[in-house]
Amino acid sequence: MSESSSLLNRMLDKVEKVGNKLPDPAVMFFGLLVIVWVFSFLLSGVQFDAVHPLTGEDVEVNNLLSGAAMADFLANMVNTFMSFAPLGVVLVAMLGVGVAERSGFINVAIKLMLNVTPKLMLTPVLILIAIVSHTAVDAGYVLVIPLGGVIFYAAGRHPLAGIAAAFAGVSGGFSANFVPSAIDPLIQGFTESSAQILDPSIQLNPLNNYYFTAMSSVIVVLVGWYLTDRVIEPRLSNTPIDGDQEDMPALDDVTPRDRKAFYLGVLTMVLGLVALFFAANAENTPLADSTGELASFSAPLMQMIVPLIFLLFILPGIVHGYVSGNFASSQDVIGAMTKSMEDMAYYMVMAFFCALFIKAFGDSNLGILLSVKGATFLSSLQLSGGVTMVGIILLVAFINLFVGSASAKWALISPIFVPMLMQLGYSPDLTQAAYRVGDSTSNIITPLLPYFPLVVLYCQRYVKGTGIGSLVALMLPFTVSLLVLWSAFLVIYWMLGIPLGIQANYMYPAG
Template structure:
């Protein structure tokens, strides 16, 4: 086939991709803000509760053995109760405290420069032959520092590849695939873990009021997933993307920000001391946990049951570890001149959480109404009965859930908002089928990650286009999406197969994370 014919085929495929992505963008832009979605959902629950309360469905709650009746939330007493409890419903919403406490510590470590210097150090010691997997691994680790990967690692990927004589766009898209497509793959606990676990727990309690979800219930799975994602992105980059990019000429000869990957001797010294302080803290924690009479153990002497103080302290420990390392780094490097700078770093991390707090307020009211009306229990029991009737294998059910999540993710980018919407319905239904909430959460995390990189509604997608335009000025949204599509498809297939194999081998998903739920 001639180069002319090849270029025509490439243009045609991009044209189709552009039309598809433009359609997704138009539909997605019409979707209200997540906070409004929960407000509208609250109104719908009120109306539905008034309507459905007129009927007797004859459902028996499998845990309590009582008859499930839909409660009318539009009565005077119910509305008065909603107003009376509105504040406490919000302040007692489980995910809020968990996320905010974790982000306080991570925010200090990020503002000090500790995390950024650590990422740079990892890339600078990497041999050229291992540049791609190292870049992807660092991109995955960057999830610990919120959005650092988007503003640091992705443009740095272009610089490193260009300096190594490789096409810079390959470095940008490989880093983008690691940062965004592998969003839920990480062997280091981050604020995402307790955030999703909080919503999973609230969703599970729609059916089982006593159910608890450990914030690290997916830790082992997401940690091993890092290896899978690195392998997939490495293969796709060097075997699919780079050969195609050979036909795409670079418009510039050099990148202006060549020092983005460098760090000073002072920063190196600060990082070493901060890393040592974090390791010392972890070692101290281990030593304190060893004695059988340790205060960190449960009354039975276990460290991993829900009642163990160690398990209840995971989020505060994340806060303390990142706080210590951030303060040490900031003091040595000079980014923290005094104690006020530390508090300012915390204030900055909290200011970034204001959209989350607004969404959480309406989400808390929605979930409370969803639970009080018994509509959630009704949907869970009826949905479970339907799925049992069609007798679909549990593995296929999980695959369908991943596909559903990936599809919804094209329109609703926020991981927490999407799970807060989907979790209260999907988690109880799957519990009715014997699938544990922790497994449902793991499946959700796959779907939530793999389609990020092809959605133009993802807030950083236009920024990645700009990064690409530094080297190839004609790069557009469709161009980037067409490059990311092989990553998205490969990760969907490979990561889903990994979860099924992981499940079949009965490898623990994380701490206190069963695969099955028994009513």
């Protein structure tokens, strides 16, 4: 066992060493932008015999070095940066979280939680919370992952292990959740449309993968628990914590005044949630979409998740700060918000170049070409059922390294896979489940994930030398283990004929 652990550590050390030789993330994204420009120029006149599954038109690479393309790129540079989705999510949420953190509210909450949570259960509880955070869209990236480091540090454990566990739950286990979320009907919509290419009468339930994703939560928690405690944390034992001490959570006891301030802060948060509940359930509530749904992507309630995070943290933070004595005036509140933005300065620089790269990559059609060609190649192999599902998982995991959006990828490749596999006797529900496994597992090792640089920043709070290679090496065991075990779980689940979700069907033979 010790020999295998030593071999694993040597492999991960090499990954870390090679990865950390990469340039700074901001420089890397600029370099990738240049590479996209060059390849768009070289491939712009090539015929690839690839058809866009949505438009039916031939896929052509757009030359981004043409005069018109460069003029458009420069003219829209500001809009490209400002419309970069993760940027607003992170900054607005961090304004509220920064007040809650610097008032002492979050630290007291963590200390009280540690008093009632057995040390053995700390890791699985953290991963479970990370999985549930999917319900609030991207809240896990700005709340749960940094709290993972704070919680582990406060418990006397290595904070990077906590960040890794939370990252694995939030992003690596993105398709595992026992609480339905808005991503379910979004993915199902593409699956249904693709299935109707072959069978116009078919209808799928938005929760057609619910049973599978709920049971997958157990797989992700168990795999993450074992790897964090038995692989990741022992590997970090020789990694010194050298971050700024003033940003570290205090390990002193909770005073009676802090406890009183905390409970008043929690009361403020609860009252806010109660008010939100009644507003959401009122007749003709403005928080629902035009059909009365609260959980759809178009519903105002789902659109205001980030502002709600801001309010549900800043209000308890202000109450806690004044009652505990950590805040003496409004200047302290503004100072806390200002400090949280100062901490985000490096992320904003990385986000600028990341936004430009992602925009160029999409405009070039290179991502579409990669997705369509990969799907066409896999379909041409005509593999058996179980092997085909594993092939879809591996292909999606690879494409996910370049095209991060779950819905964008599935919109491109579902019209190829779903009808093809229906003709071979496989349910659209099963194909969708395979896609969701592949889409989740490689999130945590691709620097092209929009939130990846942010996680690097969280790590640098504790270990200043953390780079891209460090984080990839930290998360690689999670990716490999989840790819193997989650894929095997899906194949066994399918072969046993267990329903994948609500009204999920095996109208086509299960195998």
